[in-house]
Amino acid sequence: LTIRIQSRAALEIHGVLDDKDLKFFKESENDYVAYQGIHVLAEPGLTELTIIGENNGKTLFSYDQMIVIEEGNYASEAIYVDPSTIDPAVTQPEQEKLETIVSPATQTRYWTTPFLCPVEKPVCIKSWFGTRRSYNDGPYNNFHSGLDFGLCAPENTFDIYASADGVVAFAEPLTVRGKMTVIDHGWGIYTAVYHQSEINVMVGEHVNAGQLIGLIGDTGRVTGPHLHYEVWVNGTQVDPYEWLENSCD
Numbered sequence: 422l423t424i425r426i427q428s429r430a431a432l433e434i435h436g437v438l439d440d441k442d443l444k445f446f447k448e449s450e451n452d453y454v455a456y457q458g459i460h461v462l463a464e465p466g467l468t469e470l471t472i473i474g475e476n477n478g479k480t481l482f483s484y485d486q487m488i489v490i491e492e493g494n495y496a497s498e499a500i501y502v503d504p505s506t507i508d509p510a511v512t513q514p515e516q517e518k519l520e521t522i523v524s525p526a527t528q529t530r531y532w533t534t535p536f537l538c539p540v541e542k543p544v545c546i547k548s549w550f551g552t553r554r555s556y557n558d559g560p561y562n563n564f565h566s567g568l569d570f571g572l573c574a575p576e577n578t579f580d581i582y583a584s585a586d587g588v589v590a591f592a593e594p595l596t597v598r599g600k601m602t603v604i605d606h607g608w609g610i611y612t613a614v615y616h617q618s619e620i621n622v623m624v625g626e627h628v629n630a631g632q633l634i635g636l637i638g639d640t641g642r643v644t645g646p647h648l649h650y651e652v653w654v655n656g657t658q659v660d661p662y663e664w665l666e667n668s669c670d
Contacts, residue, residue: 423456515595531605599640617640
């Protein structure tokens with residue numbers, strides 16, 4: 422969800438959507454914007470949006486609206502992996518680590534253009550965002566948190582590129598996600614790439630859209646070489662395809 426507010430006066434804006442605190446940023450003089458993802462496992466139905474605008478401690482307006490969350494109608498798939506990579510003792514700390522990395526909302530907006538496809542064409546998407554997953558014949562209570570780009574031809578590697586300008590927030594190997602790079606694009610927007618064979622950037626490095634950041638691999642919890650690509654919006658994973666704006670078509 423994108424929320425934009427225009428005002429004649431400078432504002433301090435607070436908001437909540439589906440129990441998530443919204444974070445507003447100035448797009449231009451007295452123009453404000455907030456981006457918020459809706460979790461893929463959110464219960465369909467009504468949820469409340471609340472926005473309050475203040476100036477020097479005085480409330481200038483308050484706004485409430487019920488928002489409809491609709492069923493996503495996602496596909497399902499069964500995956501067979503190393504049992505150690507689905508052990509909650511491994512997966513939970515790693516998930517918490519990632520959520521900590523993508524929680525800060527940097528005040529600087531680094532990206533200025535639509536997000537680019539992280540791989541060169543032709544593009545072969547092997548698994549789509551939101552797909553319900555069963556691991557090792559378990560229940561379908563997991564979901565695919567990104568897009569999987571696979572090899573369209575028998576080559577063993579291909580390059581991975583930054584989708585947009587940003588700052589590297591993480592670049593290390595993990596058990597489930599393998600060699601992972603996370604880029605902070607500002608305003609609560611992050612991209613993450615998993616399972617790399619090589620990481621070509623360092624934490625704190627400024628990267629530009631289209632810059633080489635790594636190589637496809639099969640590190641971590643995988644069934645073969647591929648690139649797992651994620652987009653986070655204010656602490657929530659969203660469908661990356663919507664952010665790529667047809668750049669992978």
